[in-house]
Amino acid sequence: MAVTITDVARAAGVSTSTVSRALSLPDKVDPATRERVLRVAEHLGYHPNRAARGLITGRTGNLGLILPDLANPFFPSLVKTVQRHAHRSDQQVLLMDTDEDPAAELPLVRSLVKQVDGIILCSPRMRPADLREAASLSPTVLVNRKARGIPAVVFDNVEGMRRILAHLAGLGHAHVGFAGGPRSSWSSGERLRGLRVAAAELGVRLDELGHFAPTVAGGHDAAEGALLSGVTAVVAYNDLVAVGLCQALAEREVRVPDGLSVVGIDDIALAAMVRPALTTLALPTEAAGRAAVDLLLQLLAGGADGRPPQVGVAAELLVRGTTAGPASRSSPATRRRAPRRT
Amino acid sequence: MAVTITDVARAAGVSTSTVSRALSLPDKVDPATRERVLRVAEHLGYHPNRAARGLITGRTGNLGLILPDLANPFFPSLVKTVQRHAHRSDQQVLLMDTDEDPAAELPLVRSLVKQVDGIILCSPRMRPADLREAASLSPTVLVNRKARGIPAVVFDNVEGMRRILAHLAGLGHAHVGFAGGPRSSWSSGERLRGLRVAAAELGVRLDELGHFAPTVAGGHDAAEGALLSGVTAVVAYNDLVAVGLCQALAEREVRVPDGLSVVGIDDIALAAMVRPALTTLALPTEAAGRAAVDLLLQLLAGGADGRPPQVGVAAELLVRGTTAGPASRSSPATRRRAPRRT
DNA sequence: GTGAAAGCGCTAACAA
DNA sequence: TTGTTAGCGCTTTCAC
Numbered sequence: 220m221a222v223t224i225t226d227v228a229r230a231a232g233v234s235t236s237t238v239s240r241a242l243s244l245p246d247k248v249d250p251a252t253r254e255r256v257l258r259v260a261e262h263l264g265y266h267p268n269r270a271a272r273g274l275i276t277g278r279t280g281n282l283g284l285i286l287p288d289l290a291n292p293f294f295p296s297l298v299k300t301v302q303r304h305a306h307r308s309d310q311q312v313l314l315m316d317t318d319e320d321p322a323a324e325l326p327l328v329r330s331l332v333k334q335v336d337g338i339i340l341c342s343p344r345m346r347p348a349d350l351r352e353a354a355s356l357s358p359t360v361l362v363n364r365k366a367r368g369i370p371a372v373v374f375d376n377v378e379g380m381r382r383i384l385a386h387l388a389g390l391g392h393a394h395v396g397f398a399g400g401p402r403s404s405w406s407s408g409e410r411l412r413g414l415r416v417a418a419a420e421l422g423v424r425l426d427e428l429g430h431f432a433p434t435v436a437g438g439h440d441a442a443e444g445a446l447l448s449g450v451t452a453v454v455a456y457n458d459l460v461a462v463g464l465c466q467a468l469a470e471r472e473v474r475v476p477d478g479l480s481v482v483g484i485d486d487i488a489l490a491a492m493v494r495p496a497l498t499t500l501a502l503p504t505e506a507a508g509r510a511a512v513d514l515l516l517q518l519l520a521g522g523a524d525g526r527p528p529q530v531g532v533a534a535e536l537l538v539r540g541t542t543a544g545p546a547s548r549s550s551p552a553t554r555r556r557a558p559r560r561t
Numbered sequence: 562m563a564v565t566i567t568d569v570a571r572a573a574g575v576s577t578s579t580v581s582r583a584l585s586l587p588d589k590v591d592p593a594t595r596e597r598v599l600r601v602a603e604h605l606g607y608h609p610n611r612a613a614r615g616l617i618t619g620r621t622g623n624l625g626l627i628l629p630d631l632a633n634p635f636f637p638s639l640v641k642t643v644q645r646h647a648h649r650s651d652q653q654v655l656l657m658d659t660d661e662d663p664a665a666e667l668p669l670v671r672s673l674v675k676q677v678d679g680i681i682l683c684s685p686r687m688r689p690a691d692l693r694e695a696a697s698l699s700p701t702v703l704v705n706r707k708a709r710g711i712p713a714v715v716f717d718n719v720e721g722m723r724r725i726l727a728h729l730a731g732l733g734h735a736h737v738g739f740a741g742g743p744r745s746s747w748s749s750g751e752r753l754r755g756l757r758v759a760a761a762e763l764g765v766r767l768d769e770l771g772h773f774a775p776t777v778a779g780g781h782d783a784a785e786g787a788l789l790s791g792v793t794a795v796v797a798y799n800d801l802v803a804v805g806l807c808q809a810l811a812e813r814e815v816r817v818p819d820g821l822s823v824v825g826i827d828d829i830a831l832a833a834m835v836r837p838a839l840t841t842l843a844l845p846t847e848a849a850g851r852a853a854v855d856l857l858l859q860l861l862a863g864g865a866d867g868r869p870p871q872v873g874v875a876a877e878l879l880v881r882g883t884t885a886g887p888a889s890r891s892s893p894a895t896r897r898r899a900p901r902r903t
Numbered sequence: 904g905t906g907a908a909a910g911c912g913c914t915a916a917c918a919a
Numbered sequence: 920t921t922g923t924t925a926g927c928g929c930t931t932t933c934a935c
Contacts, residue, residue: 270615271912295631312654613928
């Protein structure tokens with residue numbers, strides 16, 4: 220069998236409680252004793268039994284990470300960061316994918332609650348009431364979502380949208396469209412809100428192009444309306460939609476960015492892979508993951524002082540190949556008209 | 562506090578042992594009693610405390626899933642399947658990403674061992690000796706990797722490569738190149754081996770184009786050599802390399818598939834998103850994930866009868882837009898020569 | 904078929 | 920500073 224605290228105690232010539240203290244409350248034990256205990260433990264290859272520890276402390280050493288769809292390329296980077304940081308605090312990560320089914324999430328939380336110390340919840344579609352119930356079951360941090368009374372890490376959508384629109388306005392665009400995500404998506408609503416604010420500030424006309432699936436196919440669906448609307452640039456709900464839009468545009472012989480500028484959001488790996496490379500707003504998933512873990516750990520440590528903190532993380536605009544000024548357009552119409560003037 | 566087995570016992574008017582039996586060994590208890598206990602437990606909202614159970618059974622209810630890089634689009638689908646199946650057997654999944662660092666894997670396994678009942682290990686680069694040490698620490702199932710004495714789920718590379726080459730040969734290709742993955746990658750070696758076997762069978766000439774990073778950038782690097790080699794079709798180590806190759810080819814004004822046919826492996830989401838869509842060998846990650854969990858669970862149940870099983874899962878070729886016959890090429894050279902003959 | 908009792912490995916009072 | 924003691928919630932002998 221595995222080596223237990225009793226083995227270490229015997230080998231070090233102390234009681235089990237001293238060993239326990241040496242491990243968990245180093246300053247409540249004589250330095251010399253501690254040193255010896257630690258050496259013996261190391262030498263014996265002792266590893267604490269978490270189940271036993273958890274049985275008494277009530278902590279599992281696990282964090283739950285719930286997300287809608289791991290296949291969505293936005294998440295892997297978040298997961299990686301959360302893991303890295305959790306491990307630093309000696310916590311493991313229990314991952315749960317809800318397969319984009321908001322109805323599955325609350326039951327999942329319930330089943331998970333007993334096996335984790337806290338939960339990081341990415342749930343763009345869950346209803347606020349369910350969100351609150353989930354949060355009541357276990358210390359919870361929301362990611363990319365806000366709800367009254369629940370700590371959260373959110374991307375600063377207003378600032379992000381401002382950066383996109385400022386870039387576009389700087390290029391000369393005065394009429395911009397937004398190809399939104401699913402109607403029930405919280406972040407799609409937030410992005411629209413941010414765009415409206417920024418558009419008003421910058422004197423840009425903003426058109427809603429509709430709601431689309433947050434996928435490449437959704438982007439295809441958005442193309443027709445974008446072309447008809449007369450906008451000179453489109454901000455897509457996310458990179459997948461942006462890429463789909465670019466593809467559909469290409470099929471219609473509309474050149475990007477000359478015929479239409481396109482901006483994505485997320486900076487998924489794909490954004491850099493397509494040609495032309497996608498201009499996109501890079502959501503700082505690393506910062507978000509880090510913040511979420513920190514927040515949760517703080518909560519667990521009893522740092523629930525004052526109102527629940529909402530941490531905002533700022534996004535960065537990566538200007539690449541899919542944006543250009545509307546003036547540089549060489550559409551058939553423009554070209555045809557030019558000679559006549561001569 | 563949470564409701565415990567004692568609460569249930571009291572409410573049902575039985576002893577704790579009976580409750581325990583009703584829950585874990587249903588046929589060792591009178592049906593009527595069991596019924597009553599179960600109802601009471603349900604009504605009280607009882608959930609067993611896993612730490613307490615684990616303390617005595619030695620099982621954690623967790624499976625470890627170790628993989629090199631979650632950002633590699635090949636993995637999310639595997640992770641999702643593993644999770645779904647683990648949950649069906651009431652196991653949670655502890656995910657660990659090694660950040661492509663083979664040296665980090667063994668220590669990771671060591672730290673994980675105490676917290677899981679078994680490990681599913683995807684480690685294309687780990688040394689066989691380390692692999693065996695890892696497997697000695699905890700019940701282990703390898704994915705996409707073989708090692709003597711360790712149960713494994715592998716893709717049937719020979720059959721998969723045969724399908725690719727048969728398709729290409731059917732199209733008329735007689736000279737095919739392989740843009741391999743990293744030198745240390747087990748599966749790259751296996752794929753090459755499979756290609757050699759299939760090439761011999763089909764009378765196709767096979768050229769090794771070299772080893773490349775398993776990324777889009779790696780694909781870019783492969784373009785020059787592919788063009789110089791005189792092959793009419795290239796099999797890439799994976800879809801990322803294939804996509805990179807296609808892009809680099811496009812930049813050199815070589816049309817795919819008319820100028821050169823390209824085949825990927827993995828069928829990641831990206832493969833369907835690029836234009837033309839990538840012809841690729843779809844590795845059945847769902848089947849693999851399912852098989853891995855089943856194998857591990859079987860191992861845990863003590864089903865280590867006979868030699869460790871190696872389960873092979875077959876791949877399916879998805880013919881899309883990047884393959885065509887070499888005859889259909891309309892390269893500048895061909896076109897120029899035609900008129901002269903007239 | 905059921906209950907009483909012991910104990911898994913650990914931590915947290917309480918004494919000393 | 921250290922040791923003694925009493926459990927945490929559960930499963931599992933061993934009686935009955």
